[in-house]
Amino acid sequence: MSVQTLHDLLDAGVSGRTVLVRSDLNVPLDGGQITDPGRIVASAPTIAALADAGAKVIVTAHLGRPKGQVDPALSLAPVAAKLGDVLGRYVQLAHDVVGIDAQARAEGLTDGDVLLLENIRFDPRETSKDEAERAALAKELAALTDGGAFVSDGFGVVHRKQASVYDVAKLLPHYAGKLVGAEVQVLRRLTEDTERPYAVVLGGSKVSDKLAVIEALAPKVDTLVIGGGMCFTFFAAQGLPVGSSLLQEEMIGTCKDLLERFADVIHLPQDIVVADSFSADAESKTVAAEQIPDGWMGLDIGPEAVGRFAAVLGAAKTVFWNGPMGVFEFAKFAAGTKGVAEAIVEATGKGAFSVVGGGDSAAAVRLLGLPEDGFSHISTGGGASLEYLEGKELPGIAVLESTEGQVG
Ligand SMILES: Nc1ncnc2c1ncn2[C@@H]1O[C@H](COP(=O)(O)OP(=O)(O)O)[C@@H](O)[C@H]1O
Numbered sequence: 001m002s003v004q005t006l007h008d009l010l011d012a013g014v015s016g017r018t019v020l021v022r023s024d025l026n027v028p029l030d031g032g033q034i035t036d037p038g039r040i041v042a043s044a045p046t047i048a049a050l051a052d053a054g055a056k057v058i059v060t061a062h063l064g065r066p067k068g069q070v071d072p073a074l075s076l077a078p079v080a081a082k083l084g085d086v087l088g089r090y091v092q093l094a095h096d097v098v099g100i101d102a103q104a105r106a107e108g109l110t111d112g113d114v115l116l117l118e119n120i121r122f123d124p125r126e127t128s129k130d131e132a133e134r135a136a137l138a139k140e141l142a143a144l145t146d147g148g149a150f151v152s153d154g155f156g157v158v159h160r161k162q163a164s165v166y167d168v169a170k171l172l173p174h175y176a177g178k179l180v181g182a183e184v185q186v187l188r189r190l191t192e193d194t195e196r197p198y199a200v201v202l203g204g205s206k207v208s209d210k211l212a213v214i215e216a217l218a219p220k221v222d223t224l225v226i227g228g229g230m231c232f233t234f235f236a237a238q239g240l241p242v243g244s245s246l247l248q249e250e251m252i253g254t255c256k257d258l259l260e261r262f263a264d265v266i267h268l269p270q271d272i273v274v275a276d277s278f279s280a281d282a283e284s285k286t287v288a289a290e291q292i293p294d295g296w297m298g299l300d301i302g303p304e305a306v307g308r309f310a311a312v313l314g315a316a317k318t319v320f321w322n323g324p325m326g327v328f329e330f331a332k333f334a335a336g337t338k339g340v341a342e343a344i345v346e347a348t349g350k351g352a353f354s355v356v357g358g359g360d361s362a363a364a365v366r367l368l369g370l371p372e373d374g375f376s377h378i379s380t381g382g383g384a385s386l387e388y389l390e391g392k393e394l395p396g397i398a399v400l401e402s403t404e405g406q407v408g
């Protein structure tokens with residue numbers, strides 16, 4: 001079944017209708033300041049098209065992982081201000097998710113207005129495993145539109161079966177936004193007639209999510225380069241000490257099995273930059289991967305690893321990269337990410353098709369001064385892209401294919 005798109009909704013006419021848009025506005029923050037507005041910029045075209053066509057636009061989004069309760073540090077206030085700048089129109093922020101303030105503001109919207117609801121993850125029902133709880137929140141979200149429409153445009157979050165991504169689509173006529181459409185179109189190229197060698201580079205800190213993806217991805221690729229916070233569980237699987245580095249203990253057995261089955265595919269760093277604390281001015285030194293001292297944590301891959309990874313990536317004809325190689329936000333631990341990114345840019349220059357995905361990975365590209373056009377595509381989704389490549393059904397896209405919630 002085909003998915004209805006924003007074009008279909010605009011063709012049908014939206015003037016005077018209230019449209020709920022799920023965007024991924026999960027941008028990196030440093031003390032309340034947005035360090036990279038990439039996801040806001042990428043989300044703006046869908047919102048602008050609707051507002052320009054006279055819709056009353058309600059945007060819902062999350063920021064970080066606030067555990068179902070209000071966390072003032074994760075308020076969408078800075079995001080509302082930045083979205084307003086990018087759109088060139090005032091964006092009002094509701095001070096709650098679906099409460100009295102959101103309801104009053106939704107009722108008061110006039111054609112072309114844009115309202116951003118407060119961080120949807122302040123409501124515990126958003127991420128609940130209980131379908132009835134999610135459905136209740138979805139019903140309250142849908143009610144804000146007074147029978148309007150839902151546009152799914154948060155590509156970075158379509159792999160999450162959450163109320164504002166999945167359940168609400170069942171209650172309203174639903175459409176795929178511009179960003180979701182564009183992302184899927186590019187990623188399709190990484191799953192059909194992929195030019196070999198095909199390299200996937202994985203790093204970052206969402207270790208449990210992404211280790212689960214490796215099992216499905218490993219048989220599909222020629223090379224799996226693993227760095228960032230992902231490599232320490234593999235080291236532990238080899239019986240090596242990892243100090244106080246990120247570790248997913250319950251996945252050690254899985255990593256052992258992966259190392260046995262995909263020994264030729266998996267590349268791990270042979271040296272690591274360790275630190276005595278998680279801070280920008282920590283004491284640091286480079287050690288061999290098998291010599292991480294007790295009490296020290298690995299915060300970057302070492303220079304030898306960068307060299308070896310660069311050689312592997314230099315031969316690749318297709319590259320997908322998700323997850324920084326180290327804590328690039330601290331200058332001391334940014335060299336690994338920069339080195340690997342430069343190697344991918346070089347491979348792209350020689351004709352490889354390259355995609356970098358993920359909020360922080362895309363931010364790293366820009367913040368470390370790499371040319372954005374040095375990659376074939378910069379995707380807003382890390383986990384979402386990985387699950388797409390894995391061939392898994394993405395709940396936020398699959399639900400758009402259903403007829404539930406559609407008119408007629
Ligand atoms: N060795 C490490 N230890 C702890 N955190 C790490 C390490 N390497 C990278 N990171 C962190 O991983 C974060 C990004 O992870 P993730 O969310 O998985 O990536 P993305 O947003 O690109 O999908 C960055 O904030 C970075 O500081």
Ligand SMILES: O=C(OP(=O)(O)O)[C@H](O)COP(=O)(O)O
Pocket residue numbers: 024026064065156157160206357358359360380381382383384
């Ligand atoms: O940052 C995100 O994903 P990513 O780090 O995989 O790119 C998305 O906003 C999803 O966030 P989540 O992984 O907390 O569900």
